[in-house]
Structures are given as C-alpha cells and as structure tokens.
Amino acid sequence: MSEIKYRPLTPTFGMEITGVDFSKELASDDIALLKQLWIDASGMLLFRDQNITPADHVRLTSYFGKVQDDIAIQAPVLAHYLLDGYPEIYRVSNKKIDGKPLGREDAGTYWHSDGSWMQQAPRGSILHAIELPSVGGDTIFNDMGAAYDALSEPMRTMLDGLTAMHTVLKAALESSYAKEYAGKLDQAAQKSATKPVILRHPVSGRPALYVNPGFTSRILELSAAESDAVLKMLFEHSTRPEFLYRHQWRLHDVAMWDNFTNMHFAVANYKAHGWRLLNRTTVLLD
16 A cells, blocks of 8 residues: 555645555555545545556546546537547647647636536546646636535525536537537537536535536526526635635646536636646546
C-alpha cells in the first residue's frame, strides 16, 4: 500500500492527494482508499505531477467506475474533439495545428454539471493538464452539498420532491455550445432529461442541489415565473464565495470531481498567454 496523504483544499470540500503515481497500476487497497476520499472530499480531488499517457488516464478512470466510451454517440457534434485512438478521451483546447483544433475551445465557460441532461448522468469527470498558458485558464468548482446544507429548512422542504428539466438546448442558446449546435437546435432539444432538484447521492446518500445554469431550464412543478425566480436564487446561492474552490492549473495536474456534488466553470481569460490543452475522461456509475 502506498503512503497516500491528503490535505484540504477548502474548509468544506476538496482534497489534494499525494503519494499516488497514476503512471503505474495501483494496489486494490489504494484504490479503495481513493474512492472513499472522493466521497469524503465532497467530490473534488487533486493530484499534482501526474506525467501520464492517455492509456494511464483511461486506467485511472476505471478505478472509480465505468469509463464512458460512447461520447461520439451521446454527443456527435463533439466527436471530432476526441483523441485519435481513444474514444474515452475528450479534449478541451484553444490550440490548433494546421488550422485544425486539437480540442474544443471555450468548453465549459459557464456554470454547469457535466452531462446533467443525460438520462443516466455521469458521476465524475477527470481532467489532465497537458499544456498550459503562462497565466490564466483557471477552473472554479463549487460544493452543492454545502450549498444545500446552508438553505433554510423551509426552503429545503419546498424544494424536496420538485423536478427540473435539464437540456442541451439551453446551453446551445446561451453559451459556447451555440457554435457546436448551429443549425442543429433540434438535436440539442432532444438531449433532455428530468432530474430531482434535490439529489440524494447514489453512493453516499448525501443530499445536494442538482440544478445548474448551463443546462437546467425550469422547475416543472412551478409556473414559469416562479421557476425563473427560484432557479435564479439557487444559482446565486450555490456560487457564493464560501462554496467555491478556484483551481490554478499546473502542468500534469489531474483534477477530478463528482458531477452529482460539484458544478464547475472554466475561466476563458488566457488566450493571449498561450495554449491550453487538457484531456478529459468521464466516470459512469457502475
């Protein structure tokens, strides 16, 4: 068993883990510990100095659940951003070679939970930093469990049992997804799912808010005006500073989060300062 150590990233969520080398296979005891720390950290884990290959990236993802390998089927408009030979790896980047983008530029430049619009939403996402600008390009994460805990009891009671529509159409109309779905809004509208506003985590059972500005269009049991007002309040509440961790990337960082517990926001302020290239894999529930 490795000498795994950890420290908090914020007072309420997130851990930086040391003593792990993902370029090598991990022992079963180490994997079990990391899976428990993922829960204990309310979803946010950071591993520094992980000089790994794409195959290593896929393997480490498998430690935490089933690796998604059907991205090209779930989101055909993003298929050209997959790493050649690795259908599990989606690339985010502003870098181009011979005019061809290596990854999707401006990916996630708004608050969202990855894949909340999917019928079976993915549990986790794992990013590996391969190339970084000299400054900028941070990613901000939040703790939706702590945001839920901070709501008043009457508000929690009101929200419990409500459901919300999550759809790619909202992102296609309001975010950088517009470029990917230009002329294909009918496809975006089909990528929709109804989810509880308060989600009990499928592994830990902990309740958390499960709405996000990127994909959540309305609360179905409320009138349009009521839904707009409640969602606006929840979006503002859940992104208060005390629920946030802002990650300043270093080369070969591996950061992972739980989409049932964490939203995130990629800050696109770096383009005048160099290339940014990160590989992402997705963890599905077993």
